[in-house]
Amino acid sequence: MSRFDFDWVDAFSEHAFGGNGCAVVHDGAHLPEAVCTAYVRETSLVECTFTGPSDVADIRVRYFLASREIPFAGHPTIATVAAMRDRGLIHGNELVLETAAGLVPVRLEGDLIEMTQVAPEFGPQPDPALVAAAVSLPVDAIVGQPQKVSTGLPFCITVLKDHAALEAAVLNVDALAALGQALGADDIDMMEPFLVTLQGATSQGDTYSRLLMAPPSPPEDPFTGSATGAMAAYLWRNGLMAGDSFTAEQGHGLGRPGQARVTRVGPVDKMSGIKVAGRGFILMRGTVDLPSSL
Numbered sequence: 001m002s003r004f005d006f007d008w009v010d011a012f013s014e015h016a017f018g019g020n021g022c023a024v025v026h027d028g029a030h031l032p033e034a035v036c037t038a039y040v041r042e043t044s045l046v047e048c049t050f051t052g053p054s055d056v057a058d059i060r061v062r063y064f065l066a067s068r069e070i071p072f073a074g075h076p077t078i079a080t081v082a083a084m085r086d087r088g089l090i091h092g093n094e095l096v097l098e099t100a101a102g103l104v105p106v107r108l109e110g111d112l113i114e115m116t117q118v119a120p121e122f123g124p125q126p127d128p129a130l131v132a133a134a135v136s137l138p139v140d141a142i143v144g145q146p147q148k149v150s151t152g153l154p155f156c157i158t159v160l161k162d163h164a165a166l167e168a169a170v171l172n173v174d175a176l177a178a179l180g181q182a183l184g185a186d187d188i189d190m191m192e193p194f195l196v197t198l199q200g201a202t203s204q205g206d207t208y209s210r211l212l213m214a215p216p217s218p219p220e221d222p223f224t225g226s227a228t229g230a231m232a233a234y235l236w237r238n239g240l241m242a243g244d245s246f247t248a249e250q251g252h253g254l255g256r257p258g259q260a261r262v263t264r265v266g267p268v269d270k271m272s273g274i275k276v277a278g279r280g281f282i283l284m285r286g287t288v289d290l291p292s293s294l
Helices: 033-043 074-086 128-134 163-168 173-183 225-237
Strands: 002-011 020-025 048-052 059-064 094-099 102-109 112-118 142-150 154-160 193-197 207-212 245-250 258-265 273-278 280-290
Touching: 002 074, 020 033, 020 074, 020 280, 033 048, 033 059, 033 280, 048 074, 059 074, 074 094, 074 102, 074 112, 074 225, 074 273, 074 280, 112 225, 112 258, 128 142, 128 173, 142 225, 154 173, 154 225, 163 193, 163 207, 193 225, 207 225, 225 245, 225 258, 225 273
Parallel strands: 020 048, 059 094, 154 193, 207 245
Antiparallel strands: 002 020, 002 280, 048 059, 094 102, 102 112, 112 273, 142 154, 193 207, 245 258, 258 273
């Protein structure tokens, strides 16, 4: 067993119990996947990060669900940087993270943490009926054509017509598996529909979103930073969002309100990245004893 420092951070929130929680295990990036995923399950969080030294960036960050390692995640990036800053591990206002999805530049603006997600990749456009079935909605609740989009992690971006449809969505795991097959996913814990409406949860927001998740993850993600970047790229590409910056909201229906500032990098027809910025509240600090293998 080895002892590691950790911080539990509520990301995309400036207060306790808002946004999305993430446990950041410092200097644990060398641990095997089985140990890291077991730790995520122990916390009952959606994702956790493990940091370590990097030869190509300021720090290496590994991201884990309860079921597997993933190349990148948004709210854990905000959480990781917030934890490092709180421990005095960041000098200056800029740093670069090494992730499995590529290098992620981060800039600090006071207590706001802004990450630049990689250039969007636009993938298959599934049958809207498949998407509707996965979230137990009628097809006419969907606006336009859903599409697989990634700015480091892929999601099926799906615009809904109003808040009522968003609130009515319920995950159908069997139908989600059929949608995943159509999108080329190898299981139901990737490429879920990211549901978005073009009206904020509050007067400050421009969009309001939900992400329903299958076991062993919790049933819903309070705030999904990686999907927010993919969603923003989709909206800009399809002419659904004016201007080059807007405010995204998520988690209000769970009692964990979160908010992000999203900014486009480059023109609509040639986006080179998506900036997603939010705050992080350090809820807990401590140590954890983890084995080197399972």
